[in-house]
Amino acid sequence: MSKPIPDQLTRRLDRLERENRRLKFVGALALLGLGALTVMGQTAPTSVANTLEAERFVLRDNAGNVRATLGLRPDGTAALALADDTQQDRAVLSVTAPGQASVDLSDRAGHLRAGLGVRADGSALRAETRLEITLGERPDDAVRLTLFAPGASAVEISGDFTDWQPVELRRSTTNRDAWQGTFRIARGIHRINVRRDGGAWMAPAGTIRSADDFDGEVGVFLLP
Secondary structure, three states: OOOOOOHHHHHHHHHHHHHHHHHHHHHHHHHHHHHHHHHHHHOOOOOOOOOOOOOEEEEEOOOOOEEEEEEEOOOOOEEEEEEOOOOOEEEEEEEOOOOOEEEEEEOOOOOEEEEEEEOOOOOEEOOOOEEEEEOOOOOOOOEEEEEEOOOOOOEEEEEHHHOOOOEEOEEOOOOOOEEEEEEOOOOEEEEEEEEEOOOOOEOOEOOEEEEOOOOOEEEEEEEO
């Protein structure tokens, strides 16, 4: 006849059995985790695209101001424009579709102060084209616009006063760098662009640069 097992020994055996089951459960979880890590390590890394394509990029500061743009203008010119904290373009690097490359540097008011460029054939191009306005003696007199474009062989003008139709200017008989045209222009604020030698349309020096309705630029002047 077997002797009864003391209660203390029975409780001890039960505790050992529970601890044994707990150790087995923890060991199984560890093996499962190790297996998952092994499988993840053998999985090929996801490929990352190294090309980002778009027609226009815009860089803004933490105040929401546009500080830089990179993109294509409506005339096919590729341009990188860097602006100050007033969103005024200060440095513009551009290449036209026919291959004319230029760099324009402006002051804080938007006036073109310096520039350089190269035509598609490699000849040097002075980017600065300066506008001067001569008013008639009477308010209803025609207004003479003079554009100084050193080195240019042809200069065209387009503005709200020409219904944005290109008008070719005449070379001055006294200054080969000066190109002139006479227009009926009402007093007030007007917008203008110029083009030299069939290149890109640009805002001339002597005007205030402003964005146009086609992600390009236009020169603004006041006729008092």
